[in-house]
Amino acid sequence: MFLPDWKEILTKAWSIKLIILAAIFSGLSVFVSQTNADVLGLSPAMFAGLAAIINAGAFVARILAQKETTSFLKDTSGAVKKGAVGLLAGSAVALAATVSFVGGWEGRSLVAYQDVVGVWTICDGETLGVKKGDVRTADECDEMFEKRLIQFEAELDKCLFAVVPVPMKIALNSWAYNVGSGAACRSTLVKLANAGDLEGACHQLPRWNRAGGRVIKGLSNRRGAERALCLSAL
Template structure:
């Protein structure tokens, strides 16, 4: 039994999780109140009784909310076949949703975020997660705007990768490969042994190709090594979950 790939995003952002947690909290209060003597709390018995009735009444809608949220969550879980290898994940990130959000978080952490325009090492004006198109001195963006720019770029890189990647791959592997493609370029990705192995059905072998792409300018970079290992881990974990 393993955590889902985007468990942090789901735990923090899903309303069903928030409602279930709130319902559990509210449902626990009347149990505590009913087990404690009014005398020990220094509360008038009538006030105590009114409080107990009120909290128990709140537990009724809380119970209904919890059931509805859990039902919706289970229904989505049963309907979600995004981890299946039997269905090719063409354009799955470009369509938005949780998969794209997970890709933005994963790729964004490696690209690094700077909300004000700056000149990179070769003097090109850059902003957000390495965006250079149309960037001018003095440009500034919010994190949300930068995330949107990255999401659009991810969609374009995924589309470019899909033109040569014909294999059926689970979504987690797709995110790892798009992250790699975003970093090395679609041309290099499509000419690689990695894509050839994936198209031949050797998905595990394709994942193990990722650490080989840790050089820039003819030398090994620690940051690239760490990124490739992280991509490989995501790639292999996705295949294991889909098996």
């Protein structure tokens, strides 16, 4: 999945321009090193000077592409601003991993059904606006699932201020998607994480194994897997 502003990044970001410049100079230096003055119709002195200039240009371009410069530091056209996007919106790999993990627990149905507490559900655990008789295609479910996971992460990020490892974030996204971002944000789990007790936060997950006031074995299994994933990153 491309970033939403990928076209602007390619056309305006200094990092892209400098990488292209470095590639051009590096390519020219390779060409010059493989030819000679006679082929180019130059005197040996001019040829040597040309080779030196091109190689010097390649060196400078590589420094500009890799080191901090005033122009590069001031440019923000290709940057992901802090807090602008979450892990899932900014990383196709993280989104795919979350889809795989959460989808394995949610299951998929292209036809609306009632869950264990009687709520109409479709696709991968989607309940928003779902009613009896609703039908979706696999592609519609894929699109809906990804968008809702990104949405739930954004809602969780409004209350989860702690910086957590990627596996832990995936586990917490799975939990929030299942229990709701409102309940997640009011939880002791988030309070512990924000206080810096990440291990304690992970151990809160098994407490969320009830639906309709009773313990659900499937939820217990899911919370156990989420806790294991959460702790694996610590």
